[in-house]
Amino acid sequence: MAEERTFIAIKPDGVQRGLIGDIIKRFEQKGFKLVGMKFTQASEELLKEHYIDLKARPFYEGLCKYMHSGPVCAMVWEGLNVVKTGRVMLGETNPADSKPGTIRGDFCIQVGRNICHGSDSVDSANKEIALWFKPEELVSWKSCAGSWIYE
Numbered sequence: 688m689a690e691e692r693t694f695i696a697i698k699p700d701g702v703q704r705g706l707i708g709d710i711i712k713r714f715e716q717k718g719f720k721l722v723g724m725k726f727t728q729a730s731e732e733l734l735k736e737h738y739i740d741l742k743a744r745p746f747y748e749g750l751c752k753y754m755h756s757g758p759v760c761a762m763v764w765e766g767l768n769v770v771k772t773g774r775v776m777l778g779e780t781n782p783a784d785s786k787p788g789t790i791r792g793d794f795c796i797q798v799g800r801n802i803c804h805g806s807d808s809v810d811s812a813n814k815e816i817a818l819w820f821k822p823e824e825l826v827s828w829k830s831c832a833g834s835w836i837y838e
């Protein structure tokens with residue numbers, strides 16, 4: 688169970704606003720383990736595939752354009768229930784509904800500039816990780832803090 692992985696990305700607005708460190712810090716201090724990271728300007732093809740489930744939505748084109756407008760910090764984080772807990776840490780899709788203490792609740796205002804992405808299920812996490820990372824780009828490693836984080 689502690690090997691569950693999720694895909695977290697800091698979107699172009701999060702990068703431009705200098706929030707990479709703040710967002711990574713929250714996952715690190717929680718106790719989750721970073722197993723993959725790349726700073727990249729994603730292709731439109733990749734982004735269209737990443738958001739394929741939203742293809743019929745009116746904001747789909749604008750969303751892909753926004754995500755392609757600059758670099759993103761794409762990451763894979765590992766830990767117990769990291770998919771669900773990661774979503775809680777991000778906050779609601781619309782920052783206006785996100786509680787203070789969540790990333791979106793603390794750092795942004797509008798849904799179309801909500802600074803971060805997180806997989807919404809284990810199944811979509813696995814798909815997204817495979818889309819953004821080659822297997823050899825993910826690092827399996829043992830944290831010396833592991834036995835102080837898990838009982």
Ligand code: UDP
Nearest residue numbers: 741746750779780798799800801804805807
């Ligand atoms: N989005 C938007 N307008 C909307 C709903 C969503 O611009 O009305 C964007 C927003 O950036 C969101 C992304 O589309 O993060 C993906 O939407 P989803 O419903 O999957 O939300 P998420 O999983 O990111 O919370």
Ligand code: MG
Nearest residue numbers: 804805806807
């Ligand atoms: Mg989503």
